[in-house]
Amino acid sequence: MSDAPALEVLDLEVVYERRGRDPVRAVAGVSLSVKRGQILGLVGESGCGKSTLARAVVGLEQRAAGHVRFEGEEVAPLTRRARPAQQTRLQMVFQNPYSSLNPRRRIGAQLREALAMAVGADGRRVSDARVTELLERVGMPANAAERYPHQFSGGQRQRIAIARALAADPSVIVLDEPLSSLDASAQAQIANLLVALSRELDLALVLISHDLAIVQHIVDEVAVMYLGKLVETVPSGELWGLPAHPYTEALIGSIPRADGERRLPVALEGEVPDPSAPPSGCRFHPRCPYAMDRCRVEEPPAFDVGRGRMAACWLQDGATEPRRPAEAAAALAQRV
Amino acid sequence: MAAPLLELENLSITLPSGSGPRTVVHSVDLAVAPGQIYGIAGESGSGKTLTMLSLLGLLPRGGVASGSARFDGREIAGSRSALRGRDISMVFQDPMTALHPMLTVGRQMTEHARRHLKLSKREAQERAVAMLADVRIPDGEAALRAYPHEFSGGMRQRIAIAIALMCEPRVLIADEPTTALDVTVQAGILRLLDRLRREKGMSVVLITHDLGVMSSIAERMSVMYAGRVIETGDAGDVLKAPAHPYTRALLSALPHPGAGAQTELLSIPGVPASPLDPPPGCAFHPRCPLAIEECRMVVPPLLTDGDHAAACLVTMGEKEVVA
Numbered sequence: 155m156s157d158a159p160a161l162e163v164l165d166l167e168v169v170y171e172r173r174g175r176d177p178v179r180a181v182a183g184v185s186l187s188v189k190r191g192q193i194l195g196l197v198g199e200s201g202c203g204k205s206t207l208a209r210a211v212v213g214l215e216q217r218a219a220g221h222v223r224f225e226g227e228e229v230a231p232l233t234r235r236a237r238p239a240q241q242t243r244l245q246m247v248f249q250n251p252y253s254s255l256n257p258r259r260r261i262g263a264q265l266r267e268a269l270a271m272a273v274g275a276d277g278r279r280v281s282d283a284r285v286t287e288l289l290e291r292v293g294m295p296a297n298a299a300e301r302y303p304h305q306f307s308g309g310q311r312q313r314i315a316i317a318r319a320l321a322a323d324p325s326v327i328v329l330d331e332p333l334s335s336l337d338a339s340a341q342a343q344i345a346n347l348l349v350a351l352s353r354e355l356d357l358a359l360v361l362i363s364h365d366l367a368i369v370q371h372i373v374d375e376v377a378v379m380y381l382g383k384l385v386e387t388v389p390s391g392e393l394w395g396l397p398a399h400p401y402t403e404a405l406i407g408s409i410p411r412a413d414g415e416r417r418l419p420v421a422l423e424g425e426v427p428d429p430s431a432p433p434s435g436c437r438f439h440p441r442c443p444y445a446m447d448r449c450r451v452e453e454p455p456a457f458d459v460g461r462g463r464m465a466a467c468w469l470q471d472g473a474t475e476p477r478r479p480a481e482a483a484a485a486l487a488q489r490v
Numbered sequence: 491m492a493a494p495l496l497e498l499e500n501l502s503i504t505l506p507s508g509s510g511p512r513t514v515v516h517s518v519d520l521a522v523a524p525g526q527i528y529g530i531a532g533e534s535g536s537g538k539t540l541t542m543l544s545l546l547g548l549l550p551r552g553g554v555a556s557g558s559a560r561f562d563g564r565e566i567a568g569s570r571s572a573l574r575g576r577d578i579s580m581v582f583q584d585p586m587t588a589l590h591p592m593l594t595v596g597r598q599m600t601e602h603a604r605r606h607l608k609l610s611k612r613e614a615q616e617r618a619v620a621m622l623a624d625v626r627i628p629d630g631e632a633a634l635r636a637y638p639h640e641f642s643g644g645m646r647q648r649i650a651i652a653i654a655l656m657c658e659p660r661v662l663i664a665d666e667p668t669t670a671l672d673v674t675v676q677a678g679i680l681r682l683l684d685r686l687r688r689e690k691g692m693s694v695v696l697i698t699h700d701l702g703v704m705s706s707i708a709e710r711m712s713v714m715y716a717g718r719v720i721e722t723g724d725a726g727d728v729l730k731a732p733a734h735p736y737t738r739a740l741l742s743a744l745p746h747p748g749a750g751a752q753t754e755l756l757s758i759p760g761v762p763a764s765p766l767d768p769p770p771g772c773a774f775h776p777r778c779p780l781a782i783e784e785c786r787m788v789v790p791p792l793l794t795d796g797d798h799a800a801a802c803l804v805t806m807g808e809k810e811v812v813a
Binding site: 199200201307337338339340341342343345346349364365366367368370371404405407408409410411412413414415416417418419420421422425426 | 644672673678680703706708739744
């Protein structure tokens with residue numbers, strides 16, 4: 155395994171033009187990278203731009219600025235022409251497996267086609283053994299090939315969608331909310347499958363989700379997105395105990411715990427602002443309990459807060475190691 | 491406990507099927523006190539929604555409820571007209587199907603309130619604006635003139651909740667009210683429900699598969715599996731010391747906050763039993779790590795340990811049958 159990132163996103167911007175109205179910068183300059191064998195979680199509330207980012211990464215959205223490099227090569231947005239063969243190894247899995255599988259074709263035929271496309275061959279020449287191998291890889295029985303998508307549960311369909319992505323022998327898979335349409339038990343099964351696949355096949359995974367609680371179980375690193383920008387990246391082991399950005403802290407506080415203590419989760423004040431007119435300065439300042447004067451006028455850069463972590467918050471200005479927002483605010487108050 | 495406001499006794503529901511009527515909800519007992527939040531947990535297909543729909547006379551065509559359902563002492567089972575608009579309201583999971591896309595929010599909020607509360611148009615609108623402020627929708631006046639599609643999913647769900655609360659129902663049945671929402675918005679709605687309980691004495695029946703949500707606001711809870719209540723009691727007791735293997739499995743499948751990277755999540759083997767065709771004996775036995783021979787043959791009754799009851803021959807073997 156080389157240390158070069160399998161997927162690298164640099165200052166990516168996606169802008170939706172709207173007739174007669176202000177354009178929306180759905181992704182407003184995002185940089186991230188993921189190595190083979192690593193799982194990156196991308197979390198944020200609905201409307202934060204995480205799905206747009208995912209689609210832009212695989213080339214399903216036009217980008218207004220920035221770069222996406224897959225194995226060192228620039229990824230061109232999809233056109234009607236065939237994508238360079240090398241780039242079929244960048245795959246995507248969508249939220250709803252029922253709408254991404256063809257309801258009228260048997261699972262075997264759909265997997266066979268995906269296998270054939272990966273090698274530029276005729277589907278009829280793909281052996282049954284290859285189809286069976288793919289199904290077994292995702293924990294499905296061989297006889298699933300003879301059945302149709304509607305004959306499976308949501309979790310099983312998601313396994314099949316993952317198998318189809320694996321047919322292209324990918325090195326990177328971007329998964330957009332792969333767990334959110336599943337019940338708890340199926341979620342756990344798919345989550346465990348993703349971790350195993352990443353390890354066994356040395357795959358880089360980008361997992362997009364609104365569910366911080368489950369994401370931190372699966373991934374190595376979490377990137378938190380708010381209103382088109384990353385506000386924090388943090389190893390998932392440190393996320394819970396040591397969030398550095400007030401938004402990350404608020405997300406964690408709003409997750410209800412099943413501990414039988416009848417404790418109400420903490421609500422974050424206000425609404426996600428209109429992305430076509432983001433607040434001045436730090437985009438989070440109108441909802442931030444620690445907001446200072448500076449936050450209202452100056453946008454915080456991505457501070458390196460040590461231990462390989464990033465936080466875009468003025469509280470972390472000059473930090474040598476990550477601190478919780480409350481501690482950082484107290485330290486700052488003392489200095490003044 | 492005060493006299494229950496809503497009480498189900500031995501409530502069963504049968505639905506038509508290709509091979510004759512099938513019982514899909516079996517003898518459910520449940521009592522909700524005034525000002526209490528009562529949670530019903532279970533996976534999809536466990537019968538939790540159907541049980542509540544039957545109270546409102548909303549069973550699917552051919553569905554028949556038997557047993558007793560009382561609201562404030564009045565028998566309401568099977569009769570839609572026994573309830574008044576101010577008695578019980580319901581909020582559904584998907585706000586887009588609950589709101590009429592072609593009518594303004596204002597019309598949808600005030601129509602039933604004017605009728606049930608005999609308010610003038612102006613009074614109803616003032617009330618609607620106040621209600622919208624309660625669910626944290628800013629600029630209520632403008633919101634009343636807008637259509638559902640002009641709002642985000644979280645705001646639509648809050649509008650649906652505001653509509654349900656317009657007539658100050660004594661019981662709110664909330665079916666997965668926050669499942670489609672972000673946790674930040676969910677936290678706000680859970681706090682709102684808890685506030686209405688405290689300030690207005692509203693009772694809430696909260697249907698959810700999310701035991702975290704359950705834990706944060708429910709006082710009492712029941713867990714359903716394949717159409718039966720398999721565990722019931724004080725929510726704190728059930729969640730801290732679950733007695734049924736199914737409840738235990740549900741809890742251990744939850745992500746543990748702070749567990750850190752790549753700790754394996756436990757999952758329940760197999761798939762949920764179909765309520766139309768459940769396995770013989772205890773419906774959970776094919777997925778149960780504790781199952782013994784008897785579990786394949788006997789449907790376990792609810793066995794009680796004080797205030798906490800569970801339907802399991804293995805974990806509750808020594809306890810008494812609930813009368």
